[in-house]
Amino acid sequence: xxxxxxxxxxxxxxxxxxxxxxxxxxxxxxxxxxxxxxxxxxxxxxxxxxxxxxxxxxxxxxxxxxxxxxxxxxxxxxxxxxxxxxxxxxxxxxxxxxxxxx
Numbered sequence: 001x002x003x004x005x006x007x008x009x010x011x012x013x014x015x016x017x018x019x020x021x022x023x024x025x026x027x028x029x030x031x032x033x034x035x036x037x038x039x040x041x042x043x044x045x046x047x048x049x050x051x052x053x054x055x056x057x058x059x060x061x062x063x064x065x066x067x068x069x070x071x072x073x074x075x076x077x078x079x080x081x082x083x084x085x086x087x088x089x090x091x092x093x094x095x096x097x098x099x100x101x102x
Contacts, residue, residue, distance in 0.1 A: 004031035004046075006039070006095070009080075012066055013040045019099060021066030025057050025092040027081070036100065048096035055088025064096075 006024065008016065015021035017040055024030075031037065035046045054077070057065065062073040077086050084090075 001034045001036060002031070004035045004037050006030045006037045008039050011076075015066035016040060016044070016099070017042060021064070022097060023057075023061060023064040024095045024097070025052070025054065025065065026095065027090075027092060029093045030095060037097075043100045044097045045100050046095050046097050048094075050094055051091045052094050053088065054086065054090045054092050057092065057094065058086070058088070061094075 006026075008024070012021055029049065031046050031049070033046055033049055036043050037046070038044075052061075058070050058073045058077070062068075062070050065073055067073040067076070074086050
């Protein structure tokens, strides 16, 4: 188990600390299963790691990403990735995580 760095925007603080946001999709792998990371004063553990098309994440897993609807996820993705934008066919790395309470 290694501690890795995964940056998060401040808008995700409440969702992460209340276990609403349990996924983060990234253009590259940020760690491995069992690795931990710090965010907003809490420790989180990566529980699963796999690739998925961005469109599938947006349409079927936006809640796990901390959003109430598909459009909010897509809008956020476009803000974070202004050059490439939202490409539904793009493969992304999905990091499933859980807050550690020990």
